[in-house]
Amino acid sequence: MQPLLKVTDAECRYGDKLILESVSFVLQPGEIACLLGPSGCGKTTLLHAIAGFQPLAGGSISLGPSILSGSGQMVPPEQRQIGVVFQDYALFPHLSVAQNVAFGLRSLPRGERDGRVSELLALVQLTPYASQYPHQLSGGQQQRVALARALAPKPRLLLMDEPFSNLDTELRRSLAAEVRHILREEGIAALIVTHDRSEAFVAGDKLGVLAHGQLQQWDTPQNLYRAPANGAVARIVADGNLLRGKYLGDGWVETALGRVQVGERGAAHDGHQNLQVGSALEVFARSEDLLPGEHDCAVSVQVVTKSFLGNSALYCLRLPNGRTIDATLSSEYRFEPGSEIPMRLDRPLIFPA
Template identity: 60%
Template structure:
């Protein structure tokens, strides 16, 4: 018997408890999409389990929205296929119409009907439902998205965050198999974006609906997602948990998308010891030989300031106050520049020199 606690978990975790296999709600295999002759998505494969929330993260033009449109049925597929609940819905030979896919979509601009009230907007996609059920579903969603009492207002009378919640409620009303959200928070200020990302995660959990959220903000992705898909130049670079993606990025492109940092050179000195322009750092070197030259990615939080036997002097080039932290850009003796996020009690101005040391770094390749 599955406990009530187990029922609240994403399906992928249930399978680990019950021992029963669980098939993905969404499966994409070797997908390619083009605009004319331009390849926008290339060889993308992923699987989303029932109950999971995934975020697609990457810079503008990397293919995030194209991938979302292919899943929704707005973008044709050149090679590969997309399956929903085990059924092929997109391939070079199969294209289930978007309106028959039972996939909800929340657009960047909300796309609310200005002449309809909040209640009418939410109920728009469930007109075939008996009146009593339709009213019950509408009121239930108003409660869920914290808009009870706003049902008779019109979109222009709401804030941006409230409009986004109406759009979400409208997409949830027909009980979709999957929900897609395209940059849903981009029109909001930073603080509201992140609080709403947490709120949307809670709402999707309550409705037990899997979702894919497209974003270019890594903090939103960390907050909202069970899975994180990092795209760069049309390819899915990594599909993993947010924590593992951040801690163990598969390549330099992923590291630069999920964190802030700098690239510096390094040379293996011996067992677990690397020489860098920021001094020597202890790191595993089993895959390398003494003398190998490496490329390191140093996150801003991996650099510390203060007197230390292994510290090197660096000149402040730029300083930006961020409240409890200060963002500095330093020039090293070898001419390389690095960024560091230091405690606000570190006082320095452009032109000053500070002793810096490196606590860790990420190694991605070697240049012999």
């Protein structure tokens, strides 16, 4: 199958400043992908390069068989058949909901246009709001109008830049699930920029992690979570702490959380067979792999603070070497600040330092 979107060795610069280099990935028809990464890592820049607002300094971007950017080509944004939904919705305040959705359909005959607008308003569940104006809608409703407007001309690809960032956490997740459903219904592929990993997990078939000017990993959310490519990706996709480690041999690693055995997950993506005894490692300790309780491998940690979170609690723990780490533990544990508790790390992820 020919990919819908193919980004090959893309390089983006603002003047002399290199923002992104060697970015390569493909998006299949109908696939939804999320781009995740820390603030300023270049997510919006990449989206702008794909939309045609930003030229490439190197590499290429193709949609189906056509080159959009690169190799001397720069197809203008309006000819790319790519829809864009911006963070601030960018609705026309003087147009009603139905007129906003109809905006990109001006070339269609009236009957066809009205039919498509009704279809989209039904899809985003805003039929009763057709004649209202944007200021009369909630943030979530405005976002759904922006989505309907972008989908109306049946773009081949939809780009969404932080589409849920102006909404509260609960609404963000439910809208992310709803947008996924709507895109599926329309069969439109999408690339969604976000810095919220739960939003990315909910919405994406694929997830790309951008950091340090490069695409660190492009994979399914499950694979990314299970086997992050490096410590930077692990920190972005999971709650946990990055520790230093030293390889002791036979699958054992010395860390500030005691001696830990490299679990299957760690070995699966970075086999310890090739490690030299004494080599330096990065060890990622996921919150869920910190196990309180007596054990041969446990070390004594001190509870510094505890914040109640409902079914879990966030602890700040001081390790024997003085470093503090955060750990989210089930509320079945009732450790109080000041107490010393035995703790071990199970199945750490290891990476070469």
